[in-house]
Amino acid sequence: MEPYRILISNDDGYSAPGILALHGALLERFGNRVELHVMAPEQDRSGASNSLTLDRPLTVRTASNGFRYVNGTPTDCVHVAVTGLLEQRPHLVVSGINNGANMGDDTIYSGTVAAAMEGFQCGLPAIAFSLTGKGYAHLDSAARVAAEIVERYISNPSGLAHCLLNVNIPPLAYDDLQGFECTRLGKRHHAEPVIPTKNPKDETVYWIGPPGGAKDAGPGTDFYAVKQGKVSISPLKADLTQFEHMDTLAKWL
Numbered sequence: 613m614e615p616y617r618i619l620i621s622n623d624d625g626y627s628a629p630g631i632l633a634l635h636g637a638l639l640e641r642f643g644n645r646v647e648l649h650v651m652a653p654e655q656d657r658s659g660a661s662n663s664l665t666l667d668r669p670l671t672v673r674t675a676s677n678g679f680r681y682v683n684g685t686p687t688d689c690v691h692v693a694v695t696g697l698l699e700q701r702p703h704l705v706v707s708g709i710n711n712g713a714n715m716g717d718d719t720i721y722s723g724t725v726a727a728a729m730e731g732f733q734c735g736l737p738a739i740a741f742s743l744t745g746k747g748y749a750h751l752d753s754a755a756r757v758a759a760e761i762v763e764r765y766i767s768n769p770s771g772l773a774h775c776l777l778n779v780n781i782p783p784l785a786y787d788d789l790q791g792f793e794c795t796r797l798g799k800r801h802h803a804e805p806v807i808p809t810k811n812p813k814d815e816t817v818y819w820i821g822p823p824g825g826a827k828d829a830g831p832g833t834d835f836y837a838v839k840q841g842k843v844s845i846s847p848l849k850a851d852l853t854q855f856e857h858m859d860t861l862a863k864w865l
Contacts, residue, residue: 615647616766619702619731621689622710623660623723626652626681629748630709634741635679637755638706641763649702650679651693653686653723658710659820660685660723662730672697686727694734705731706762708741708779709754715744715780715834716798718823719848725778729850732776737769739776744838745783753786757843772847780834780844790841797846798833800824 618638622631631652638648653660654673665684670692674680680697682689690705707727714722724740731738739761743754761779765772778797782789801824811817829835837844 615645616642616704617647617649617698617700617702618762619690619693619698619705620648620650620652621686621693621705621707621727622652623657623686623707623727624711625654625656626650626675626679628652628656628711629751630711630741630743631679633748633751633755634706634709634758637759638762641759649693649698651689651697652679652681653689654681654683657685657723659721660687660726661721662687662726664688664691686723687730690727690730690734694731694736702731702736704762704765705734705736705738706741706758707731707738708743709751709758709781710740710742711748712742712746713744713780713838714740714742714778715838715844716826716828717800719778719797725848728776728778729848732774733850735774737765737773737775739765739779741779741781743783744780749783750785753784753789754781756786757781757789761845776848776850778834778844778846778848780838780846782838782841782843784841788841789843791843793837793840793842793844795834795837795844795846796832797848798826798830798835799828801827 710724728738728740804821807819826835834844
């Protein structure tokens, strides 16, 4: 049988610890049963969301470890790989492991989720992985969880043959994790104010402030599951249509 082809991307950059750990965990678990391809941004593109680079051509280079990297966004990486660079389409796209959570409203801005979503938009199943604590604490545990989820999907895609999953893993030792939970996205409070400061030319510049705290974070949400020490898995969709307002809008028109 031909090997199962997996495309790996992220938004933290091709040399980030998270993508190295994810690649290593998949290679250790599957060996030559899978064919791994890495295509990631040249530098950190966190918060890039689903942006495509259309104002200039993109350059693809290869690092010493065989990882390919692109001077563009996470979406660029997956798009270029799937639509032209790879000789054969991958069977699955995985993104991460992100340095920090991608829960609730984070998914709108996340480059990690965007890389997975681009695979999904190209007709492929895709999974985004995030480690909810900053600093990669217990990254080995998160990588093991990610490899287990990928193995479970490959072994039994069932009704998830074309899925987009958002996985958030608590920063805990593997034996301290409290299992897996299917969740919906929670919601944050409004973002904190921007942070003004001065540049060397004495001009006022602004740093984007931190995200708001969890607002809708009760049972059933990704926030709640992670707080309980569980791995949160949320099925996402790309259709932004607000169907419940269709009749109201039609009457208004």
